[in-house]
Amino acid sequence: MRNPTPSETIIRGTVHKNHPHDSAAKQVMGEAVYIDDMPEARDLLHIYVAQSTKAHAKLLKLDVSAVRNAPGVACVLTAGDVPGINDASPVLGDDPVFAEDLVEYVGQSLFAVAANSIEDARAAASLAIIEYEELDAILTVDQAMAAGSFVLPSRTMARGDAAEALGRAKHRLQGRMEIGGQDHFYLESQISLAVPREDGDVLIHCSTQHPTEVQHNVAKFLNVPDHSVTVEVRRMGGGFGGKETQGAWFAAIAALTATRTGRPAKLRLDRDDDMVMTGKRHDFVVDYDVGFDDAGRVTGIEFVFASRCGRSADLSAAINDRTMFHADNCYYFKDITIQSHRCKTHTVSNTAFRGFGGPQGMVAVERVMDAIAARLEADPLEVRKINLYGKTDRNVTPYHMTIEDNIAAEIIEELAEKSDYYQRRREIRAFNEKSPILKKGISLTPVKFGISFTTTFLNQAGALLHVYTDGSVMLNHGGTEMGQGLFIKVAQVVAEELQIDIERVKITATTTDKVPNTSATAASSGSDMNGKAAEAAARTIKERLIAFAAGHYNVAEQDIQFLPNRVRIGDQTVSFAELVQLAYLNRVSLSATGYYKTPKIHYDAETFSGRPFYYFAYGAAVSEAVIDTLTGENRITRVDLIHDTGKSLNPAIDLGQIEGGFIQGMGWLTTEELVFDDHGNLRTHAPSTYKIPACGDRPDIFNMELYSGGENVEDSIHKSKAVGEPPFMLAISAFNAIADAVSSVSDYAIYPTLDAPATPERVLKAVEALETEMTTQDTARVKAAE
Structure with a gap:
């Protein structure tokens, strides 16, 4: 062993550097494996979900006897076949996997058919006898507001006295804006592949941003403990929030099919069915009333946001709250009132989408800035600048957070x-x-x-890190990769902490049997939380190695330094792999978990x-x-x-x-x-x-x-x-x-x-x-x- 030269003591940085996406080359070459690319078992069942053709109706009759007897059919599932709770909702228990006595949107799941081919399943589903009693349907925000139809109570956020400020304003404007929804249009549609295991357990390969929530919902649906359900996600072909909650429906159906038949089962929606059956970005109707002075500074403002949530709550409470949180964008409003109405309509339940309600609040306030500028014949940018939050004053939000x-x-x-x-x-x-x-x-x-x-409780993450005796590292954490580059970023963090080449870090599929009880990969927090959790795990192993090396070589811990792919211990240097092998032979644990919870928030x-x-x-x-x-x-x-x-x-x-x-x-x-x-x-x-x-x-x-x-x-x-x-x-x-x-x-x-x-x-x-x-x-x- 030799001492390093001065140039070799410089620690090479892995973070803050350009590294290619871990799957980029495989995606370009068509070699990246998505769920539908996985080899199909010889006895694989294909599932088709039959949907309601009515927006709002009583379900008077659902006769699937002919469906069960159709060629190639192995299993037909309705609400009556669910052994546990017929629900896959994220919060309120209001999302039945299969309709029971009532349908509340066109596309709502009625029953599922599992057959030897998707063609057989579709053909069989058409044989069902379905009778409805149609009811009046509420389809738009305006209709819901007129009928007082809401999935959740309306909320009001206020500071100061907006009404009084508007009354004394030098100038005043009112306006209305309609903001449309948006389909996620991920390249990979909703898909789950369920594989039965011993003792009634099931492994589910699911395209989801929230493996833990899928695990919990499937277990509840099957009436089994959470430990009986394992959910694995290597990568998604896009998610954008559309796979945060609603993939649980399809995972539950696939899991019940697999456990009931003892055969693996795949449920893959085609593009049309996916767009009809799954939720979108919430569309909004926004009314505003704003008062301002000659310079364009807002002196009082009121917003009324009304969103189309659809037939159930899904994540509408948090989404609409975030709309309210972002109705200020970059601007300070001393006197402000924000009302939020969460409308129930007989359309698909809208759900998370990139920005999670924030964009709708921000597009509304930016309309206001332009309208003020037009009234004053001013440059809109100057109106924006005069209303910006300050550094040391005018820096408290309507929800009392100091910026x-x-x-x-x-x-x-x-x-x-x-x-x-x-x-x-x-x-x-x-x-x-x-x-x-x-x-x-x-x-x-x-x-x-x-x-x-x-x-608040969702702001936590876990990671699992194994260092093998050759110095290679296996990394697992609760975040999911949907194309955004989360895996490579977290791998960079681990490589930086251990000072090893990033190629030595193996990124593995997210799975609930390695890191439990994780939060969704959402809220832009994937790298923040999982990076910190992985760093904590790597740091634990690093500290063990330092403590071992200090005792083994009889040097002070402060005289041990991790360098690129090696470790300086006093006046000598060993490779990282050598130190790891030596630590193993001396019975030092080379596996660690890491945990992180976001500080300061309340x-x-x-x-x-x-x-x-x-x-x-x-x-x-x-x-x-x-x-x-x-x-x-x-x-x-x-x-x-x-x-x-x-x-x-x-x-x-x-x-x-x-x-x-x-x-x-x-x-x-x-x-x-x-x-x-x-x-x-x-x-x-x-x-x-x-x-x-x-x-x-x-x-x-x-x-x-x-x-x-x-x-x-x-x-x-x-x-x-x-x-x-x-x-x-x-x-x-x-x-x-x-x-x-x-x-x-x-x-x-x-x-x-x-x-x-x-x-x-x-x-x-x-x-x-x-x-x-x-x-x-x-x-x-x-x-x-x-």
Whole structure:
């Protein structure tokens, strides 16, 4: 053994560096294994779920005798066949896996057929005799509000006296905005593969963001202990929140089929069934009343948010709460009231979606900022800046949390300069004066997004780490990989702690029999929590190795230093693998668990007060749009953005998340339209009728960068910040840029009523509405002059 040279004592960093996604090469080559790629057992059963064709009806008769006798059928399951509790809800016990006496949306599960092929199962399902007694259906938010139909009690958050402030305001505006929903459109549909085991146990390969919740729901459904159900997830082909809760339904059906028949069973939804049966982003109707002074500073504001939750609560309580938490975005409102109505409709239960209600609150307040600017004939960016939270004052949110990490103003200023916002705005206005058909618009909007589960107990994570005698490491944790790069980030953390090559860290499938009782991979907290848990496990093993080496070599612990792939012990150096082997021979445990719970957070849901978020992630984006006033067609032509990821664990991964989040947000606000007919049928349930952004929809100019001054003030994992959800809201700038282009039709004299998504039809209607209003105003002026 030799002493290291001075250059060798420099510890090589693994975090804060670009590393490829662990599955990237396999995904490009088609070698990454998803559940439907797994080899099928010879006796595998395929499951089809029969669905209600009525939005609201009593289920008078469900005769499946002919289905049971159909060719190839091995098993038919209805509510009467459930041995445990017929429910797979995340919170309130109001999501029956199979309908019993009542159906409450088109697409609700009636029964399941397991057969030798999916074709046999579908054919058999069509033989069922079903009789309904139709009931009146509530399908829209407005209908629900009129009927007083709610899945949860309405909530009010207030500070100061908004009504009094509005009464004395120098200027006052009221408005309404409808915000559409969004389908998750993950590439891999909902799927579960259940394999029966001894003693009535079952292994479920499930495409889910929440293996523990699936485990608990399946156990409850089967009437077995949790330990009898193991859920495993290696990777998902996208999730975006759509696989946080609702995958449990399909896992339960597959598990019951497998345990009843003794044969493995797979339930895979096709695209149409998936879109019809599963929940979406909540659509909202928002009313606002705002008072402001001559400078555009808000002096009082009231919001009323009403969301379409669907037939059951699902996660609507927390989602709507987060809408309320983010109705301020980056702005301080001294006198504010926020009402939230959680409407029950006879449509599919809406669920988690990237941003979890936050985007709907933020798009509403950004509409308000633009409306104020239009009334005052001011630059919307100046109105935004004057309303920003302060550093040491004007820095307490409506839910009484003091903001300690505010960098919104710095990011906005840097972006405005780098994007040449002010000059471009002048050029766009000059262009619009000379262009009667094509109109351009520009908007700069900021983002402040709270990071943590607002349900406090969910802010915990676990990890399991094994070091083998050759120095290789096996890593397992409770987070799930859905394409966002969580696994590679957590592997980086472990490699950094142990100072080994990242290739020496094996990333293994998330499974409930290794790390129990985990939280969903959601709320942008995957890297934060699982990274800290894995770091704790690695640190435990590292401390054991240090203690062993100190005793074995008779040196002080402070004289032991972990270097790249080796350990310096006093005046000698051994490889990491040598030290591990030696520790094993001396009976030192090389396996450890790690645990982490997010500090500082506390929150009283009854009073809307406390610290629901550990920290905030910030960003800002400038979008430029062009519209055709004759057709309503529109396009986002340029985007510039700066986003804060603290000290990024992996800049390449984070930039990918930022771009993907922006494009998905742009789709929500421009092209992705969910259309239900008057009978509750979803008419947009395939790529032919539901348009997500394609490659050609990406702006021709797309400039993005990580905020160079970013460093988390809190003790997050290596001072990084979450990046999963916050970039989604940067796309609000795209919607506002389109609204700015529409406004130019009136020479900016009228701010348009434009609902989301800004489809060509909606843009054209907004243009026509402005032209009609201008004509009306001209006529009134002529009559007044006469």
